[in-house]
Amino acid sequence: MSRTLITGLVFSAVTIFAVLAISPAGMHPGGFNVTQAADASETGVVNEGRENQESELQKLLFERKKVLSRIVESMKLFLESGRVDFNEYRDANIALLRAEMDMCRNREERLEIMQKIIQFHSEYETQVTRRAAEGRATEMDVNKAKVTRLEARIELIREKLKGPS
Structure with a gap:
């Protein structure tokens, strides 16, 4: 393909x-x-x-x-x-995780998927940071990876603050 x-x-x-x-x-x-x-x-x-x-x-x-x-x-x-490249792979994985989250029947399942999304973004951030140290990625790439991880974490915390529904 x-x-x-x-x-x-x-x-x-x-x-x-x-x-x-x-x-x-x-x-x-x-x-x-x-x-x-x-x-x-x-x-x-x-x-x-x-x-x-x-x-x-x-x-x-x-x-x-x-x-x-x-x-x-x-x-x-x-x-x-x-x-x-890893960006395309990351986007496809996040889309899959979000699709799984849409199928969740309860809050606990959604929180579990959100945690998986954060984990995936954390792994991506680590990889981009390593690539930047090797000169194969920019500081902007590292910052973008960090922001996506932070956004996922914020989404999880907001969901937890909503309480059981």
């Missing part, structure tokens, strides 16, 4: 995520289309429509995760052979 094709696949996965995020059903399994709810004359019809949407959402989330898993597997091979 060429770098352009891989980048296109990652972009497509992110685009699907964005479309789901702004759709009337939203990204949450509890979301539903208000228009459909208003048109339904019986509660059973509303619940059935909601169950269908929840089922469809779960299928889409699972399919996205499966596609991203294949992308990450390919990226790992390409990284080892020098055909992609």
